[in-house]
Amino acid sequence: MRSRRSSEKELAEALAAIAVILSFEFAAPAIALAVGTMGIGDIIAAATFAAGFGAGVAFWGGWVGNCLYTGYLAFTHGWAALNNPSPWLCGAVTAGVL
Amino acid sequence: MSTLRLKSKIYNLFLGILIVVLVFLGELYLSKTISGIKLPPLVSFAIGAPLGILLSAIIVHEAYRRVFSSVKVMSLRHMVINIITLLAILLAIELVVLIFISLNYLFKFSPGYFVGFVVIYFVLLMLLNDALIYMYVRGLGGRDGRLILVRLVSNDKYNGFTINMLYHDLVIAMYPEEFDKCAVDVVDVHEGYHARHKHTLILNAILFIGLSMLVYYGRRGYPMLWTALPFLATLLLVLTRTFELLADRAVHRRLGPKSLEGFRTVLKSLFGIDDPRRAPIRSRFTHPGKRDLAFLYGDVVGAYAPWEFPLLASFFAGFVTTGIYPVPPVDVYIKLASLIYIGVVIGLFLLTMLLGIVYRPIIRWFGEGLGDDSVIDLSMIDASIFIMGSAMSFVFYSIYHSWLYSNITAIAISFIFSLLVTWFALRNLRRALLTAVSITLIFIALDYLYYVMVPLIHVLYFR
Numbered sequence: 001m002r003s004r005r006s007s008e009k010e011l012a013e014a015l016a017a018i019a020v021i022l023s024f025e026f027a028a029p030a031i032a033l034a035v036g037t038m039g040i041g042d043i044i045a046a047a048t049f050a051a052g053f054g055a056g057v058a059f060w061g062g063w064v065g066n067c068l069y070t071g072y073l074a075f076t077h078g079w080a081a082l083n084n085p086s087p088w089l090c091g092a093v094t095a096g097v098l
Numbered sequence: 099m100s101t102l103r104l105k106s107k108i109y110n111l112f113l114g115i116l117i118v119v120l121v122f123l124g125e126l127y128l129s130k131t132i133s134g135i136k137l138p139p140l141v142s143f144a145i146g147a148p149l150g151i152l153l154s155a156i157i158v159h160e161a162y163r164r165v166f167s168s169v170k171v172m173s174l175r176h177m178v179i180n181i182i183t184l185l186a187i188l189l190a191i192e193l194v195v196l197i198f199i200s201l202n203y204l205f206k207f208s209p210g211y212f213v214g215f216v217v218i219y220f221v222l223l224m225l226l227n228d229a230l231i232y233m234y235v236r237g238l239g240g241r242d243g244r245l246i247l248v249r250l251v252s253n254d255k256y257n258g259f260t261i262n263m264l265y266h267d268l269v270i271a272m273y274p275e276e277f278d279k280c281a282v283d284v285v286d287v288h289e290g291y292h293a294r295h296k297h298t299l300i301l302n303a304i305l306f307i308g309l310s311m312l313v314y315y316g317r318r319g320y321p322m323l324w325t326a327l328p329f330l331a332t333l334l335l336v337l338t339r340t341f342e343l344l345a346d347r348a349v350h351r352r353l354g355p356k357s358l359e360g361f362r363t364v365l366k367s368l369f370g371i372d373d374p375r376r377a378p379i380r381s382r383f384t385h386p387g388k389r390d391l392a393f394l395y396g397d398v399v400g401a402y403a404p405w406e407f408p409l410l411a412s413f414f415a416g417f418v419t420t421g422i423y424p425v426p427p428v429d430v431y432i433k434l435a436s437l438i439y440i441g442v443v444i445g446l447f448l449l450t451m452l453l454g455i456v457y458r459p460i461i462r463w464f465g466e467g468l469g470d471d472s473v474i475d476l477s478m479i480d481a482s483i484f485i486m487g488s489a490m491s492f493v494f495y496s497i498y499h500s501w502l503y504s505n506i507t508a509i510a511i512s513f514i515f516s517l518l519v520t521w522f523a524l525r526n527l528r529r530a531l532l533t534a535v536s537i538t539l540i541f542i543a544l545d546y547l548y549y550v551m552v553p554l555i556h557v558l559y560f561r
Contacts, residue, residue, distance in 0.1 A: 007462055007463075010459045013455050013458070014457075014459050017452040017455040020452055021452050021453070021456070021544055021545075022544070024445075024448075
């Protein structure tokens with residue numbers, strides 16, 4: 001069951017695959033530029049979009065972070081409310097329900 | 099003897115081709131004849147559905163007549179063939195009716211009501227099937243809780259079949275009078291696993307819900323929705339092969355490595371050869387050729403074919419890229435979308451295979467003790483997860499309206515799924531985590547340009 005093939009050969013194949021992938025990826029926009037379906041501006045715009053690192057940090061730090069913080073607050077307050085119920089509060093709620 | 103066998107093989111092949119050609123020509127002829135006549139949908143349904151169901155019943159009956167031809171007791175043989183044909187007819191009627199009502203009436207429902215209706219329809223009709231089949235088989239075979247086990251004595255063949263219903267499970271096992279104990283155990287444990295885990299019921303549920311949703315959205319104006327059909331078919335195929343491998347692993351866990359010998363006896367009785375990798379293609383289509391690894395080592399991952407997950411991923415990506423948009427059904431849009439579909443499927447299949455080759459040294463490095471087959475399959479599965487994840491960017495874009503967040507979410511989901519799958523294969527959290535982190539970083543580095551291209555495809559497609 002153990003590996004019989006040399007890892008050097010696999011490493012060489014992986015490097016060859018990387019070369020093929022990269023040439024494919026560079027060929028696609030090159031062909032699109034040559035045919036005229038898009039211009040240099042499109043490439044710059046797309047690269048700017050994908051490279052917007054600051055926006056990504058804002059997303060994870062802001063929206064997602066707030067969601068996590070809300071969950072944390074709900075958990076801690078819920079835990080406190082379940083474990084330390086005030087007798088006055090219980091009485092008031094029971095009276096209200098009755 | 100061999101000439102006879104060859105002749106019968108050629109005869110079967112030509113018969114199959116002849117049936118396909120005749121059905122195709124018949125459809126062509128009918129579509130030309132009927133195109134001038136406008137029949138109401140209910141009338142064409144009432145004519146077409148019974149004919150189709152009759153044809154499928156004849157095919158199923160004929161196929162299982164051959165399969166059970168070595169069963170000794172004639173009455174039992176007919177009973178079993180009739181049960182299977184009855185179930186095929188019931189399922190065909192239910193599916194055709196569901197498609198018809200989705201096409202003509204249910205498309206007016208909102209998606210939530212529609213899915214609810216389909217689920218209730220499926221559950222009620224599976225109950226009905228259960229009751230009908232149960233009435234037919236209740237005097238037959240042994241009983242073990244939900245399981246009804248019918249044992250048949252054959253001339254020389256070992257075989258087993260499972261039919262899952264909503265409550266009862268029917269297992270039909272056959273073997274010769276002078277049987278090999280190990281081979282019988284293999285058949286029993288394998289089919290018992292299928293029965294216990296409701297495998298055929300799961301496949302039926304996916305078929306019913308998937309097809310009816312295709313009809314529903316197709317009727318509501320998604321002209322490229324047909325692209326989901328190759329994905330659905332491949333999904334069902336890969337799931338079937340997975341279920342078979344899991345059942346084989348269950349045999350290995352019960353009987354140990356000697357289960358391979360029992361399995362070879364079964365295979366030899368069926369096809370005359372004891373090597374699963376040389377079994378006929380009709381068997382290897384649903385039962386992977388490398389299943390001897392599952393019997394011998396309990397290795398499920400290594401027994402897959404390397405191409406199946408990349409194929410699933412590329413069909414999924416093609417569907418998500420072109421199929422989920424309500425483009426106008428104008429010729430120029432359809433032609434452009436079809437071209438993009440073909441390009442995406444072929445291109446991403448190649449990309450997934452290449453990515454798998456890139457991942458292989460890393461999986462080999464961290465996956466201590468994995469065999470050659472497992473290493474290449476796990477690499478391909480991980481590569482497929484990343485390709486499917488990046489295709490999901492399109493879906494996330496419809497929620498976030500930002501490519502950056504969509505791509506980040508796609509990467510995060512791909513990372514989590516690859517971690518999960520790698521952990522399932524390695525059962526070692528540290529190694530799985532190292533693998534998942536490495537291949538995620540490689541994917542980002544290598545396919546950065548691909549991620550740049552994704553918004554461009556979107557722009558090309560919609561402007």
